[in-house]
Amino acid sequence: MIIVFGSINIDLVTRVERLPQSGETVLGPDYAIHPGGKGANQALAARRAGADVALIGAVGRDDFAGTALSLLAADGVDLSRVSRVDAPTGAAFIAIDRDGANQIFVAAGANAQARPGAIAGLGPGPDDLLLLQREVPEEGCIEAAATVKDGGGRVILNLAPAGVPSEALLALVDILIVNEHEALVLAQGFGWAEREPDDIARRVDAERGIACVATLGAAGAVGWSGGVRRRLEAPPVDVVDTVAAGDSFTGAFAAALALGLGFSSALQRGLAAGSLACSGAGAQPSIPRAEAITALVGSSFL
Template sequence: MIIVFGSINIDLVTPVERLPGPGETVLGPGYALHPGGKGANQALAARRAGADVVLVGATGRDRFSDTALALLSADGVDLDHVAQVDAPTGAAFIATDREGANQIIVAAGANAVVRPDALRQLELAGEDILLLQREVPEEACLAAALAVKQAGGRVILNLAPAEAPSPALLDLLDLLVVNEHEALVLAQALGWPEQDPDAIARRLDGERGIATVATLGAAGVVAWTGGIRHRLAAPQVAVVDTVAAGDSFTGAFAAALAAGKDMRAALHDGLAAGSLACTRRGAQPSIPFAADIAALAATLADQPER
């Protein structure tokens, strides 16, 4: 089972010709309303990739709550441990340009007061995976990680948005997923001079014992685990929108690990899912299903490592 402890948002997405600079207003033709939030996105991605998934989080008592949970409910994510609190449902305000790049502002809302208490109601086991991100409070993530580690499970942190975790949380991690910027933020926080994600991932694996996956956008992925390096290219796709590409990668990657796949196969699934998410607009509407992930991942299986 994958337990996702994280954020639940409603996304307001508008296409623009170009992203605005500081103090600049750019007009868009309209906007779309989508369910989102890194926790919810990764829960849906893992579920669509075939995993049994429980989401622990919070929404407000407002009209956005039902919309934020709609696709999760439709696809069979266990929502019994999502609380309703006296704060607005979290929201993200997203602009995407014609090349697929985006700017995102997140208002935490209910995510700022979410608690991991529901984990006490779950029968945690050694095969469970806890998936964390950085859109809910640090102390709550730490408590969730402690509960799962005490049960013998594994803890994965996606360091997004980019912010260094506390030493206590870092010590509980089995696996870390970062992009290039997030890797650099963490290295700087640790006082390391490395700027290359490959070198940072290697050092995290070698010195901290944290298997580390660094996503490199269109350049693919590099990962270090137990002193072994994996460097894989991403498939070429027609990019429409990069929103939720990282969440799709992380959810599908975690689902592959939960299914017992090795690191290389899990990376293939993650690359396939993240790439497919780029071919559709929106966050959760763009997250691919298991059959499509498997079909694209199969085309990557024979590629040599770089």
């Protein structure tokens, strides 16, 4: 099973001709409301990619909570350990330009009260995998990771939003997933001179003993594990928007590992899922299913 401890949001999305600069107002014609949040997105992505998934997090007691959980429930993610708290459901405010690039602002809301205590009730064992991000309190991530590691499971940390995790959290992580910006922030935080994601991922693997995957947008991804480098190109797609591309990659990558596939195969499935997400609009509505991922893997990595 994949256990996700992470954020649950509602996304308010508007399309604009171009993204605003500081202090500038840019008008959009309308907006859409979608379920989102990195934890929820990755839980749904892993579930749609074929894994059994339980989500641990928090929502408010407001009307947005039901919308935020709707697609997760429809796809069979275990939501029995999602708490209802006296805070507004988390929200993300997303602007997408004509080329599919985005700017995202997140209000934590109920996510600040997410607690991982329910993980122990799942009885995590060696076949389980914990998936973490950085939209819930880090102390909760540390507690969640320690619980899963005590049971013999593995821990994946997606370093999003960008930041430098504590040494206490890093000590519990088996696999780190970063994009180009997140890799650079990590290197700067460590005081490293490296600036290329490939070099940073190699050093994380070599010096920290943490397998590291750096996603490179349309250029694909590079992964280092046990001193071995894997470099794969992304399958080409017609881009509608890039929202949830990283979450789709991470969820599908984790699902592949949970289903017993190797590191390289997991990279392939993650890249296919991330590419497919770019071809649809919105966060969770664009997250692909296992059949589409398998078909794109088969046509792109022959």
